[in-house]
Amino acid sequence: DIESIPFLEAIRQFAHEEGDENVLFIHVTLIPHVPAADELKTKPTQHSVMKLREIGIQPDILLCRCDRPIDEDMKNKLSLFCNVEPGAVLSAQDVTTTIYEIPLAYSKEGIDRIVMEKLKLQGSPLDMSRWEDFVQRVIQPEGTVRIAVVGKYSELQDAYRSIYEALLHGGAAHRYKVEIVKINAEEVEEKGCTELMHGIHGVLIPGGFGTRGIEGKIDVIRYARENEIPFFGICLGMQCATIEVARHLASLENANSTEINPETPHPVISLLEEQMKIEDMGGTMRLGAYHCHLVPGTKAHKAYGVPDMSERHRHRYEFNNKYREKLEDAGLRIAGTSPDGKLVEIVEVPDHPWFVGVQFHPEFTSRPLRPQPLFRDFVGAAVRIAEKQRHPLVSPAADEE
Incomplete structure (x- = not known):
């Protein structure tokens, strides 16, 4: 949308000034399911990444919104055509009970590990036990x-x-x-x-x-x-x-x-x-x-x-x-x-x-x-x-x- 262009240009300039080692682009994108063909379509994601690359932004991680799991073949396809590492194509499947399940789902996909690796951050593995306990309290009262x-x-x-x-x-x-x-x-x-x-x-x-x-x-x-x-x-x-x-x-x-x-x-x-x-x-x-x-x-x-x-x-x-x-x-x-x-x-x-x-x-x-x-x-x-x-x-x- 035309309204987003100033913001995209701002983050492009920010990345240029701070250096690639200090900036990470995570692109949240939709992978729609077509009922007639019973398949997920990657074209919208390919086009959105192409538009981002035209203005100088290369996503480091693809966070793929979908209503069902994305298999490895599709992740490899997105990796190839979007120029993103295979391990950085992550499934963001809809959660069933509460929005608070999302951090657990993303952690399971390894987003925390990938972010730390790409930004070369030191730290121990993320402990999600307290969050898991909270989610259990919500979904199993x-x-x-x-x-x-x-x-x-x-x-x-x-x-x-x-x-x-x-x-x-x-x-x-x-x-x-x-x-x-x-x-x-x-x-x-x-x-x-x-x-x-x-x-x-x-x-x-x-x-x-x-x-x-x-x-x-x-x-x-x-x-x-x-x-x-x-x-x-x-x-x-x-x-x-x-x-x-x-x-x-x-x-x-x-x-x-x-x-x-x-x-x-x-x-x-x-x-x-x-x-x-x-x-x-x-x-x-x-x-x-x-x-x-x-x-x-x-x-x-x-x-x-x-x-x-x-x-x-x-x-x-x-x-x-x-x-x-x-x-x-x-x-x-x-x-x-x-x-x-x-x-x-x-x-x-x-x-x-x-x-x-x-x-x-x-x-x-x-x-x-x-x-x-x-x-x-x-x-x-x-x-x-x-x-x-x-x-x-x-x-x-x-x-x-």
Whole structure:
């Protein structure tokens, strides 16, 4: 495509400046299967390599995307016509269960060894044992836990992608599959919680902006709190949790965020004081990584295991400290603050199995082998609910009957 030409020219020049011994070109290419002939076709790959060579780029490794294995004869054919060493023509066959199988498949093809040899790097063979264990936890879980993600973009597959992956990481830590139940917050406003929340073991409210679906989210939070379903609120989800507690535990009627209702009598979520007179709000977000001090004895402190940590933010509205004492008296616990104590970062409801709201976005720091602590513990709490429902305690009286 014409759009890619500047990038191709840039990497050609980069390779020229740094020298062939310091640059490696890996070409990911499609090997399509033609059903009528029941064979794989190499022509698209041959043509793409020819075009690359015309502008001065010679691939060192061919990573051949295909839906079935590539035999040695085809690898030799690609090697001959694409001027690539036979051992550097690798199969990148579609995986069947999870994208996390791909590093194992590429390692089996020897890509790590070939890269090290071509760049003349020293090192020991790659140990994939921890990754193999993670993949096994994903593809062979010991059980399933159902977690509802209640947002307003639920119908879009990639809208909450980082959250879905963080939940998967958290589930793997407990050898559980996380079945994500996508619920549109506006649907909650129409149908209520009872039907939509049936069989749910945990509730997550992700971040977002705007008024649409807010009341549905608040209803779900109340349902989770009153029915002791683990709850995790992120950014706007934390703000909705604060509003829910203000309305139903602190008896602050019509409490709200000034983002949702500027005329609310109880603005428990509002702009920072120094921002209230700003008319042009561009560039006024609290954006990026900020440190947070954790209160000992809280679920957040237990999850992180350290007194201070750092997470990424993207928000403008904050917990209103004018209501801090009243909300704490009503049962809300401030579990984390900015280092100076002025900004509330984490709220919890102590007399609940797991009810945590955070002003930041912890999903961005989750990794397959290092699940984000709050996601790990949230899924763990949901797993305990699922196990309790699966193996309910039987009373002696029931046994006698």
